[in-house]
Amino acid sequence: MNALDSLIEALKRLPGVGQKSAQRMAYHLLQHDRPAVHRLADALTAAVERIHHCERCHTFSETSLCSVCADATRDARLLCVVETPADQAALERTGSYRGYYFVLLGRLSPLDGVSTRQIGAAELLQRAAESGVEEVILATSFTAEGEATAHVLAEALRARGVRSTRLARGVPVGSELEFVDLGTIAHALSDRR
Amino acid sequence: MNALDSLIEALKRLPGVGQKSAQRMAYHLLQHDRPAVHRLADALTAAVERIHHCERCHTFSETSLCSVCADATRDARLLCVVETPADQAALERTGSYRGYYFVLLGRLSPLDGVSTRQIGAAELLQRAAESGVEEVILATSFTAEGEATAHVLAEALRARGVRSTRLARGVPVGSELEFVDLGTIAHALSDRR
Numbered sequence: 001m002n003a004l005d006s007l008i009e010a011l012k013r014l015p016g017v018g019q020k021s022a023q024r025m026a027y028h029l030l031q032h033d034r035p036a037v038h039r040l041a042d043a044l045t046a047a048v049e050r051i052h053h054c055e056r057c058h059t060f061s062e063t064s065l066c067s068v069c070a071d072a073t074r075d076a077r078l079l080c081v082v083e084t085p086a087d088q089a090a091l092e093r094t095g096s097y098r099g100y101y102f103v104l105l106g107r108l109s110p111l112d113g114v115s116t117r118q119i120g121a122a123e124l125l126q127r128a129a130e131s132g133v134e135e136v137i138l139a140t141s142f143t144a145e146g147e148a149t150a151h152v153l154a155e156a157l158r159a160r161g162v163r164s165t166r167l168a169r170g171v172p173v174g175s176e177l178e179f180v181d182l183g184t185i186a187h188a189l190s191d192r193r
Numbered sequence: 194m195n196a197l198d199s200l201i202e203a204l205k206r207l208p209g210v211g212q213k214s215a216q217r218m219a220y221h222l223l224q225h226d227r228p229a230v231h232r233l234a235d236a237l238t239a240a241v242e243r244i245h246h247c248e249r250c251h252t253f254s255e256t257s258l259c260s261v262c263a264d265a266t267r268d269a270r271l272l273c274v275v276e277t278p279a280d281q282a283a284l285e286r287t288g289s290y291r292g293y294y295f296v297l298l299g300r301l302s303p304l305d306g307v308s309t310r311q312i313g314a315a316e317l318l319q320r321a322a323e324s325g326v327e328e329v330i331l332a333t334s335f336t337a338e339g340e341a342t343a344h345v346l347a348e349a350l351r352a353r354g355v356r357s358t359r360l361a362r363g364v365p366v367g368s369e370l371e372f373v374d375l376g377t378i379a380h381a382l383s384d385r386r
């Protein structure tokens with residue numbers, strides 16, 4: 001395979017990139033932005049060499065403990081369980097959570113072979129059992145798989161005497177009720193404060 | 194900047210990739226497809242090192258003459274002018290053209306500072322003046338800039354006594370007339386055979 005076709009094939013491994021956009025990307029880089037090619041190649045190599053997982057919360061980290069886990073000023077009573085580092089980043093951006101995290105790096109999906117072992121459930125239970133943890137907030141997504149994951153984890157935590165909560169389901173801020181789906185409205189009603 | 198943010202920034206240089214998709218790509222690669230990261234880094238480096246421009250037609254090529262220019266069995270009477278290697282690839286895929294090419298690597302765009310020099314107009318005129326060339330097919334796009342480019346090149350070719358033609362404008366194969374824009378229908382009428 002020639003260098004151009006190899007590049008197009010490699011770009012197609014990026015999520016959401018098909019043959020046409022991979023081709024457009026390759027042509028654009030070669031024609032208009034060769035410095036970006038070097039930068040991207042270096043960034044990819046550096047990322048895969050330097051980014052590992054925090055040994056405590058499993059999020060991406062260049063150090064053995066991530067910056068959140070290493071921050072002793074956070075609220076040790078709260079442990080928030082999310083599916084991905086992206087979800088964690090979203091929660092951090094809200095600025096309204098000061099506890100620690102545990103990142104599952106997935107969600108239970110028996111059909112795809114994702115079991116409690118893959119999401120680190122045992123490590124989570126161990127982490128949640130540490131003295132000081134008073135509440136585990138299950139912030140998995142509100143999809144069928146995310147809900148099933150939260151359910152399984154809540155049961156396991158309850159069996160060990162650890163209290164867990166779930167994020168409130170409700171109407172997104174800024175939405176007009178008219179355009180919100182009925183299931184969300186129903187949940188917003190039942191979770192009303 | 195940490196390795197993750199550097200990677201996200203580098204991915205944002207790809208055309209059509211904003212902050213959100215760059216983030217999704219980075220997370221996906223690091224979490225699910227680390228082998229693809231190495232492959233992409235290597236493909237990028239190899240591409241930028243090995244892919245240059247054909248010295249005769251200016252398309253991407255790993256050799257000083259591209260495979261089309263190096264093919265002596267093609268029809269030397271025809272020279273097709275396209276804007277990009279992607280356009281050339283599309284024409285090649287039709288299997289209905291057997292002449293040679295000249296790739297402008299752009300189109301005239303005075304506002305963006307793209308002049309006749311940037312698109313290699315002088316080299317094109319020299320190439321078109323070679324003995325044996327009987328017709329230059331101007332296959333630039335049917336946009337305002339593509340049409341202007343074709344117009345300027347046609348004038349320059351005519352001044353040198355070289356015949357040029359333009360691809361036929363018309364109704365796309367498989368379209369229902371009802372859904373084709375009026376300008377296209379008008380052109381299809383005037384270009385009717």
Ligand SMILES: [Zn+2]
Pocket residue numbers: 054055056057058059065066067068069070
């Ligand atoms: Zn951590």
Ligand SMILES: [Zn+2]
Pocket residue numbers: 247248249250251252258259260261262263
């Ligand atoms: Zn060539």
